[in-house]
Amino acid sequence: MNWFIIFITSSVGKKLVMAFTGLCFVLFIIVHLFGNLTIFLGKESFLSYVEDLHRSHKYLIPLAEVFLLIFGLLHIVFGLVLYIQNLKARPISYNLRKNAGGRTVGSGTMPYTGLFLLIFISLHLVRFRFVEKITQNDFTILINTFNNLGYVIFYILAMVALGLHLSHGIWSSFQTFGVNHPKYNGLIEKGGILLSILFAVGFASIPIYIFTKLS
Amino acid sequence: MSLNPSIPSGPLEAKWTKYCSEIKLVSPANKRKFEIIVVGTGLAGASASAALAELGYNVKTFCIQDSPRRAHSIAAQGGINAAKNYQGDGDSIWRLFYDTIKGGDFRAREANVYRLAELSVKIIDHCVAQGVPFAREYGGLLANRSFGGALVSRTFYARGQTGQQLLLGAYSAMLRQVKAGRVSLFPRREVLDIVLVKGQARGIVARNLVTGELESYAAHAVVLATGGYGNIYFLSTNGMNSNVSASFRAYKRGAFFGNPCFVQIHPTCIPVSGHYQSKLTLMSESLRNDGRVWVPKDPKDKRRPEDIPESDRDYFLERLYPSYGNLVPRDVASRATKAICDQGRGVGPTGYAVYLDLSDAIKRDGKEVIEKKYGNLFEMYERITGVSPYVSPMMIYPAVHYVMGGLWVDYNLMTTIKGLFSLGEANFSDHGANRLGASALMQGLADGYFIIPYTIGGYLASDSFPPVSPSQGEFEDSKKEVSEFIRRLLSVKGRRTVTDFHRSLGSIMWEYAGMERSDEGLRKAKGMVEELREEYWQNLLLTGGEREFNQNLSKALRVADYLEFAGLIIEDALTRRESCGCHFNVAYQTPEHEPLRDDQNCAYVAAWEYGGKERPPILHKEPLVFENVTPGIRSYK
Amino acid sequence: MNGTINLTLKVWRQPGPGQKGKFEIYQAKDINIHMSFLEMLDVVNEELILSGKDPIAFDHDCREGICGMCGAVVNGKAHGPKKGTTLCQLHMRHFRDGDTIVIEPFRSKAFPIIRDLVVDRSAFDEIIIAGGYISVNTGSAPDANSIPVPPQNAELAMDAAACIGCGACVAQCPNGSAMLFVASKVSHLALLPQGRPEAAKRVLSMTGRMKELGFGNCGNERECEAVCPKQISISHIARLNREFLKAGLFSRET
Ligand SMILES: Cc1cc2nc3c(=O)[nH]c(=O)nc-3n(C[C@H](O)[C@H](O)[C@H](O)COP(=O)(O)OP(=O)(O)OC[C@H]3O[C@@H](n4cnc5c(N)ncnc54)[C@H](O)[C@@H]3O)c2cc1C
Ligand code: HEM
Numbered sequence A: 001m002n003w004f005i006i007f008i009t010s011s012v013g014k015k016l017v018m019a020f021t022g023l024c025f026v027l028f029i030i031v032h033l034f035g036n037l038t039i040f041l042g043k044e045s046f047l048s049y050v051e052d053l054h055r056s057h058k059y060l061i062p063l064a065e066v067f068l069l070i071f072g073l074l075h076i077v078f079g080l081v082l083y084i085q086n087l088k089a090r091p092i093s094y095n096l097r098k099n100a101g102g103r104t105v106g107s108g109t110m111p112y113t114g115l116f117l118l119i120f121i122s123l124h125l126v127r128f129r130f131v132e133k134i135t136q137n138d139f140t141i142l143i144n145t146f147n148n149l150g151y152v153i154f155y156i157l158a159m160v161a162l163g164l165h166l167s168h169g170i171w172s173s174f175q176t177f178g179v180n181h182p183k184y185n186g187l188i189e190k191g192g193i194l195l196s197i198l199f200a201v202g203f204a205s206i207p208i209y210i211f212t213k214l215s
Numbered sequence B: 001m002s003l004n005p006s007i008p009s010g011p012l013e014a015k016w017t018k019y020c021s022e023i024k025l026v027s028p029a030n031k032r033k034f035e036i037i038v039v040g041t042g043l044a045g046a047s048a049s050a051a052l053a054e055l056g057y058n059v060k061t062f063c064i065q066d067s068p069r070r071a072h073s074i075a076a077q078g079g080i081n082a083a084k085n086y087q088g089d090g091d092s093i094w095r096l097f098y099d100t101i102k103g104g105d106f107r108a109r110e111a112n113v114y115r116l117a118e119l120s121v122k123i124i125d126h127c128v129a130q131g132v133p134f135a136r137e138y139g140g141l142l143a144n145r146s147f148g149g150a151l152v153s154r155t156f157y158a159r160g161q162t163g164q165q166l167l168l169g170a171y172s173a174m175l176r177q178v179k180a181g182r183v184s185l186f187p188r189r190e191v192l193d194i195v196l197v198k199g200q201a202r203g204i205v206a207r208n209l210v211t212g213e214l215e216s217y218a219a220h221a222v223v224l225a226t227g228g229y230g231n232i233y234f235l236s237t238n239g240m241n242s243n244v245s246a247s248f249r250a251y252k253r254g255a256f257f258g259n260p261c262f263v264q265i266h267p268t269c270i271p272v273s274g275h276y277q278s279k280l281t282l283m284s285e286s287l288r289n290d291g292r293v294w295v296p297k298d299p300k301d302k303r304r305p306e307d308i309p310e311s312d313r314d315y316f317l318e319r320l321y322p323s324y325g326n327l328v329p330r331d332v333a334s335r336a337t338k339a340i341c342d343q344g345r346g347v348g349p350t351g352y353a354v355y356l357d358l359s360d361a362i363k364r365d366g367k368e369v370i371e372k373k374y375g376n377l378f379e380m381y382e383r384i385t386g387v388s389p390y391v392s393p394m395m396i397y398p399a400v401h402y403v404m405g406g407l408w409v410d411y412n413l414m415t416t417i418k419g420l421f422s423l424g425e426a427n428f429s430d431h432g433a434n435r436l437g438a439s440a441l442m443q444g445l446a447d448g449y450f451i452i453p454y455t456i457g458g459y460l461a462s463d464s465f466p467p468v469s470p471s472q473g474e475f476e477d478s479k480k481e482v483s484e485f486i487r488r489l490l491s492v493k494g495r496r497t498v499t500d501f502h503r504s505l506g507s508i509m510w511e512y513a514g515m516e517r518s519d520e521g522l523r524k525a526k527g528m529v530e531e532l533r534e535e536y537w538q539n540l541l542l543t544g545g546e547r548e549f550n551q552n553l554s555k556a557l558r559v560a561d562y563l564e565f566a567g568l569i570i571e572d573a574l575t576r577r578e579s580c581g582c583h584f585n586v587a588y589q590t591p592e593h594e595p596l597r598d599d600q601n602c603a604y605v606a607a608w609e610y611g612g613k614e615r616p617p618i619l620h621k622e623p624l625v626f627e628n629v630t631p632g633i634r635s636y637k
Numbered sequence C: 001m002n003g004t005i006n007l008t009l010k011v012w013r014q015p016g017p018g019q020k021g022k023f024e025i026y027q028a029k030d031i032n033i034h035m036s037f038l039e040m041l042d043v044v045n046e047e048l049i050l051s052g053k054d055p056i057a058f059d060h061d062c063r064e065g066i067c068g069m070c071g072a073v074v075n076g077k078a079h080g081p082k083k084g085t086t087l088c089q090l091h092m093r094h095f096r097d098g099d100t101i102v103i104e105p106f107r108s109k110a111f112p113i114i115r116d117l118v119v120d121r122s123a124f125d126e127i128i129i130a131g132g133y134i135s136v137n138t139g140s141a142p143d144a145n146s147i148p149v150p151p152q153n154a155e156l157a158m159d160a161a162a163c164i165g166c167g168a169c170v171a172q173c174p175n176g177s178a179m180l181f182v183a184s185k186v187s188h189l190a191l192l193p194q195g196r197p198e199a200a201k202r203v204l205s206m207t208g209r210m211k212e213l214g215f216g217n218c219g220n221e222r223e224c225e226a227v228c229p230k231q232i233s234i235s236h237i238a239r240l241n242r243e244f245l246k247a248g249l250f251s252r253e254t
């Protein structure tokens, strides 16, 4: 396996890992978003979705979780290594540095939105995943959480971060995989931004909806 | 000392092949024991370094720039000639040979030029194999275009960046040898002396431009591929670092200097815009394929050029030279342009410019086609002048561009110093009194890839080489001399900057030893240069010290050499009692103002020997014998 | 069209490698707008010399945008404000009277400063040494037309090969990555049939060397493309990535 380690720890290899794991997250959150949006159909629909999911995919879910965990760790560790290496590549920074027109808010903040997402996900998991679910169920947790204005704001901010992270991340991972063709570039770039907006708005709508309508 | 060009016997077509099969070879095991110093990393130097290292020699390569890739060959735009006859338009080695000899106004050696034409074919093969992205036809085969002075399409090109692509090919081939451990690179070094031990060139003294330290290096042979000295005119199309120093120091050590007065003026450059101007930019000659050169018939016509109707324009090249028209060779086009401007018929703010108009071609072929061919040149023009050539015709004026003169070399490319070779623009070359477009790149690469690997072997195999070390007397002496020179310059402490001196020298040279020369003017220039040189050593203002990165000092060293070398150019121009190619002496012209050659008395290469300090140089003449072509009148009418 | 402007220059001065540097302020008066940026510096330098001060050191050679020797970060952008332009081809007509211009050297760990605005870019040579060539010995090539190259590929290869090795991409890249430079060479050679045999080895060794030399990693920030004087497209980086993926997973090279 030595060649594989060399491969993925190289400059471009690390990026491939970021792109691969990042895209897997995107797949996950697509599913996650659709699942969570069932809240708009009412308590029953939401709970039955949660139950169905856990019942019908008995093995798949834990397996997916293991992968999510590994990928998450990889994404974080590689992201940090890249961040540090990149900082070191320019020990003295410019007195005046301007954007030449390539950089976007999303691309310029990747490590920061990433770190923010790390905090978010940690809290999110503590709140939703690693809690006892005997006296409460996913629905009650949701209601309890999002009746707290602090949580709502935190979630909205996190979703802004997610949107930003992905506004660059989706396009970027295609580029990292070498998918760049004049015929499709527009689609990938615009599609990526559209998707990130949908994610941010979609996820953010839930706390807002609960806070305003389901209290 | 007698000049022996060492031309092999036998029929012209067989000379090189015969020579190659008879030359003494160095055994592969011995090649490893030989060290060769190559100075310069342009097309000539880089290709020589690569080819020599591939054979197994140990090569040390020097250049002034921070990377060998930046040698001035990078700036060549137009293309490279080769007698491939891919277009089936009647080209052949013979025709390329003939065109080059004729283009040079019959002042080059037949044998050398023939060899050049012969090798041109291999150059293209090699460069394509290296990945040079030459332009292609729809079917994927190589494309060609025609170039000034030729009636066939034999010029290969990579957009307007042919020199760059060829150089990057040679550069990367050389770096491949760095990886193989056979080439060591010494960038940011300026070679300031050639060290002779027992009459053989055995090393160099170079200044490390970063630390200012003088360093010496020993070898079994030294190759100078240091490019041209056009910068002596201050304004030229050459890079700012181009200089004559290495060749000139070699001259002072005993290498003869060939035809120093043969300086080519390129007709299509962007005109000077002000006093601050630091260099001139060439607009590729290829533009003349599709462009038409004109001035308004009425010099007082102040309309915008695009508003001047056909009937009020004077397409003077087409008028004067009906058969070649806008494609006449460079010297002819340059002189015609200057003549028109001198008559007060030039255009632009200074009156020293004429129009180069591509609007007919744009109408004929469409903007797209023209953009594909010349897009980057148009962009460059617009960037510099702020005017778009798609809208308004370009303005052009001649500028110093290339020097045919250089160190005198024999058929082996060896100078009159044993073991000192010279390649590319630095030697007195195969271009006679005038170089045709797209043939300098060809010569540089022929010299480097295909000639020197053979001839240097012949030298190394047939001479003996006592061991030398860079710490021995000859090296130390030379180091001391250079160091003394530098210190003297630094101690002048006057009030005029190097650039100021250089500018003055340039204007003297341009005025009196440029496109048109007269005995009277040349003599005047001689005095003026003398005076300027004296002032230089009394009134030069330098800052900084010796042992540091000091660009001003490097420049001062070069200008010091120019001030001396200028005398040699003038001397050479004065002694050549004819007009030929780019050397136009007003005393020798036809009633139509065409140069008047004197084949009876002037069919020679002027090889100048250094006469010693403050003594006049000594002229040696290498007679040119034409056995295969008859020098005809070079007519482009 | 004609005219002169006055400028304030804030220039990074550093006497030598590893030494402390600082900004100095100079007034550039009566600058003709048709001058190039370097000619403007020439004028300032002439005045500095006449007043006995060391002129500002800056690298340059061709002054026509092809050798890649010039370059500095001008007002926060490598090679200055104009797209597709080297510093030597940036003309003063793009500035306005009274402007303050901040001039800094290219900053990257892999490009140590030699003096003022002069940096050592030999790391680029090192990257080419690692594999930026086609291994063919002189004299052994077949006839040039024996391998046709589709003109589209030749054009794309030429787009990439146009790189002048100036280092602006590194200077501007927020990550100090040399990816555009490396990609231009990898892409140029990968697009030609002549370059295919060594393609896998080349991409692995060149990107490997880039990392060793201390350049950062590409995060697809696109700043390089925006300042590249030859406007080399990041689609060449994508091609490098493809080549890398292919080489890493499916070739025998490591
Ligand atoms: C703008 C322009 C366009 C041109 N276009 C064409 C064209 O289209 N076709 C064509 O055939 N020809 C063209 N030419 C001519 C051609 O480019 C040159 O003649 C040729 O490239 C010279 O190559 P070279 O290797 O001899 O020297 P150069 O490329 O000039 O290289 C000289 C080398 O020597 C080094 N050097 C010099 N002095 C010293 C020293 N003292 N110590 C250490 N190193 C030193 C330099 O650093 C450099 O590496 C053009 C020339 C110019 C200026
Ligand atoms: C857990 C916390 C996270 C951290 C610390 C983090 C960090 C980073 C960093 C630093 C990068 C930029 C790497 C570079 O180009 O140099 C990055 C890229 C990326 N991230 Fe994240 N991220 C996190 C979460 C996420 C999530 C949740 C997603 C998706 C939903 C995601 C998707 C991506 C994608 C697609 C990329 C682009 C990869 C590429 O450029 O090829 N990340 N991440």
Ligand code: HEM
Pocket (backbone or CB within 6 Å): A029, A032, A036, A050, A065, A068, A117, A121, A124, A125, A128, A129, A138, A142, A155, A162, A203, A204, A206, A207
């Ligand atoms: C506001 C919107 C969100 C809601 C309502 C929500 C809801 C939930 C719920 C209810 C669970 C628990 C599922 C279970 O029973 O195991 C969960 C798990 C999780 N959520 Fe979210 N989530 C939201 C946004 C996000 C976002 C934006 C991310 C990532 C960027 C995310 C990542 C996760 C992860 C990784 C898990 C753990 C999955 C598992 O272990 O199976 N969630 N979320």
Ligand code: SF4
Pocket (backbone or CB within 6 Å): C162, C163, C164, C165, C166, C167, C168, C169, C170, C180, C181, C184, C224, C227, C228, C229, C230, C231, C232
């Ligand atoms: S890719 Fe562009 S910016 Fe980078 S070195 Fe090449 S030419 Fe300069």
Ligand code: F3S
Pocket (backbone or CB within 6 Å): C172, C173, C174, C175, C176, C177, C178, C179, C180, C217, C218, C219, C220, C221, C222, C223, C224, C225, C234, C237
């Ligand atoms: S700016 Fe840098 S991050 Fe990549 S796309 Fe260009 S190298």
Ligand code: FES
Pocket (backbone or CB within 6 Å): C059, C060, C061, C062, C063, C064, C065, C066, C067, C068, C069, C070, C071, C086, C087, C088, C089
């Ligand atoms: S000086 Fe050559 S690119 Fe600017």
